[in-house]
Amino acid sequence: MRETIRRQLQDLTGKAEPISDELLANLLKHRRILVILDHISEMSEATRQQIQLESLDINALVITSRLEEPLNRTTQCRIKPLRIAGNRLSSFMEAYLTQRGKRGLFTDKEFFNACIQLSDMVGTRDITVLLAKLYAEQLISAKEGYQSADLPENIPDLMLSYLNELNRDVTEDKLADRTLHQDAKAIAWECLKERYRPASAHIKDAIAALPAPDADQRLHYLESKLRLLQTVGVAKENLRFALDPVAEYLAGLYLVDLYKTDSQQWQDFFKTADAQSGAPDAIKGFLLAVRDCYLAKIPGAKDSDFVPKEIGDRTMTQSALPQAVAQPVSP
Known part of the structure; x- marks a missing residue:
């Protein structure tokens, strides 16, 4: 971990040689460096073990995680984004549209x-602010005639x-919406x-998941033109979705x-899901996304079907889940 910080400091300062151990220790001790560990809950166990949070001698540290991380540091402040209750959405929508001047x-x-x-x-x-915001922006776009x-x-x-x-504003070499959906879903599952x-x-791996022969150009489209993906890692060899809920729902649609x-295949899916570290809480967001996708896209799907019921049993009581829209019964 310290060596990673040292290399990044060298890159930022443009120095030919890395800073000394003594200088780095003092910078960390006196909070002259703010270290940020982003998406730590999404890291593999091997990576988390290499980081060894409890042994880090860092006095200014920010960690982002979707799970409660067991930290024994003496001084810490936990900040959680508020969620919006399903029966309190109008208050948020009123405030958001007013703030946007719409x-x-x-x-x-x-x-x-x-x-x-x-x-x-x-x-x-309860839902995230992001979900309510996406819906509000759809309202605005529809009202202003953009969709x-x-x-x-x-x-x-x-x-x-x-x-x-996102695709609406692209003017050159534009992918069709349906093609965009297929590509984004495939990469989300990856x-x-x-x-x-x-x-x-x-x-x-992302390129291999897309149809040849223009897979690399199509990946570039999602990353550079739509900003849907972002390159991560020191070597810039990996990519991830900019918004986690979008990735979860697109992967759910893919499945x-x-x-x-x-x-x-669904039984195999649940077998793998149950074997995941921290399941079901650690993968609750994805499971709920799969449930929503199943109910929305499988004709005649209902809450008592195998997939929605299995997910409901793993995540929450059925009364807290949105109910499927009733399907008309043929005479």
Whole structure:
């Protein structure tokens, strides 16, 4: 860990030689360096063991994680982003649209109808601010005529609409929305298939997941033109999605497209899921995304089906999950 900090300091300062051990120790001790460990919950066990948080002699350290990390450091401050209760969405939407200067675009009836639709999408579970923000931006785009007035009716479609919005502003060598969806879903699964949580994938694996012969150009499209992906790692050989929930839902859509109602493949999926470190809590976000994708994309799917029920049993009580839209019964 110290050697990594030393190399990064050398790169930042442009010095021919790395700084001395004594200088580095004093910089860390007196908080002249702020060390940031990002996405630590998505790191492999081998990487986490190499870091050895408890042994780090660093007095200014920021850690981001989706899980509670067992830290015994004497001085620490835990900051958690607030989630929005499913039955309190209108307050957030009102404040967000007002802050964006867009509340005047909507009549009260339009505004409350939109809030009801979002509430139906998420049920009574709490959601991230990101999800509510994506929905609000879809409302604004539709009202201003940049996209269809038909808003997404479920969270998976909201994620696909988000991709469409990113793609809308591309003017040259533009990929079709459907092609973009297929590519993004394939890469998302590459980023989640090892540990069932958002992580990075090697660039060569991401390219292999896309159709040849222009796979590298299509990967570049998602990274450079849409900014959907970002390159990570010292050697810049890996990439990950900029937004974790987007990666989880796209990977969920990929699996639903692939497995459909094949019970054996889903049983294998749950077997692998249960074997993941920290499961089910550590992979709860992905499991819920898969459940939403299954209910949204499998015709006639209902909560009592094998896949939604298995996920519900692993994550929360069924009453806290959004219910599937009732399907009309043929006479």
